Structure formats: structure tokens, C-alpha cells
Amino acid sequence: MNNSPVFVVSNPRDFYELTLAQDIDPAIDKPDPGGMKRFCATHPNAAPFAEWSRTAPWTASWADETYNSLNAFHFIDAGGASHLVRWSMESTLSPTPVPHAALASLGPDFLEHDLVRRLADRPLTWRLVVTFAEPGDPSNDATKAWPSDRTRLDVGTLIMQKAEAEADGPCRDFNYDPTILPTGIAVSDDPLLPARSAAYAKSFDLRTAEAADYPHTSRPPGDRP
Secondary structure (H helix, E strand, O other), X not given: OEOOOOOOOOOHHHHHXXXXXXXEEOOOOEEOOOHHHHHHHHOHHHHHHHHHHHHOXXXXXXXXXXXXXXXXXXXXXXXXXXXXXXXXXXXXXXXXXXXXXXXXXXXXXXXXXXXXXXXXXXXXXXXXXXXXXXXXXXXXXXXXXOOOOOOEEEEEEEEEOOOOOOOOOOOOOOOOOOOOOOOOEEEOOOOHHHHHHHHHHHHHHHHHHHHHHOOOOOOOOOOOO
């Protein structure tokens, strides 16, 4: 899930072009400052995400953010009927906006440190809210938000009690695959889902190969999370 209400692209080809637009230009040792402008000019479906990124308030915590599936899925009910859905983890804390300039003074990894500090005091909770599509709502375009009047169902609570370091934590050697789903949930025709599945599998293979090459360290030299 992501804390944006929409994704920046709707298909793997556009994501590849987005990656190229953000790539490092060897001549200046940083991304081409005009790359994203050109990308947005030729990919108008990225406009909602760009508007969100320009105007959404910043916070200094993961705990007060809401996270959205963005991709659509099918919920299959007991009678076999399929319902197109998206879902969100809605924080039970009110967001606390922080000026962007003030974030620079918080130091590196401040989000991780904030999470650990909060969990030392008490668990954090999010509400799992499912939104049901109506006819005409896109199932295959994560750049388009569904109207706000759609039926929403509060189906449970996520309780976070503990956070562990990534490098040697219990999730390091798992491959997250959004297409491997429990009974009663199925993928939609969103083209990003199979692309994510393939990319994450490749990433997992590379990570495990690095661990085999450097068995006595949590990460190979120079590796970053």
C-alpha cells in the first residue's frame, strides 16, 4: 500500500519510462531536471499524482498516515459473487502537518526512530476500510481515484505492537507478491499487479544471491535497503 490516493502510472511501460526520467545523468551526476517535466507532459494520467505530491501536507510520522491499496482486487462472497474493491489502512491518529523545511532538521531515519519511540509507549492502530466499486469505476487504472461516495465497509483493525530492524528481521527473506492471495480474494485486470509480482520475484532472487555471497554479514558492502 501507499500513502498516496492514486499511483503515478497505470501500466508497466509507463513505469519504465518514469524510471528513465528519474535516472542519473552521468554528465551532472544527478537526475536530469527536465526529465520529470517531459514525462508529465507526455503522460497526462500522472497529473493527479503530481498534484497530490505538490499539495499534500507532510507529516513527521508513519503512524498518522493512511495507506491505500491503489490497485483493485475482487472479493468473492460466500455465494460466489465477485465484488470489485480497493482498501485502505486508515490511521486512528489525526495527521500532524509539518513544514517541509522543518523535516530537514530531524536527521536521517527520523521516521524509523519515531515509529520505535511511539511503539515503546503503546501499540499503534489502523482501521482496515474496504471501498466497493460501482459500474464504470476503473479496475485497471491506479491513476484514477474512485468517487468519494462509494460504499465503504470497516472490516477490522490492524494493531502494530513492535518494529524490528530490516537487515536481519523476520521479513527480510520473504518475497512480497500481491498476486498470491487468500481464498476469497482475487486479482483484478490491473496490469500493474502481474508486473509487481515479476519484479518483486526478481528482487528477491537478487537479495538472496547477495546474502549467499556475503554469508557472514547482514548486507553486502555498500548495499542499501
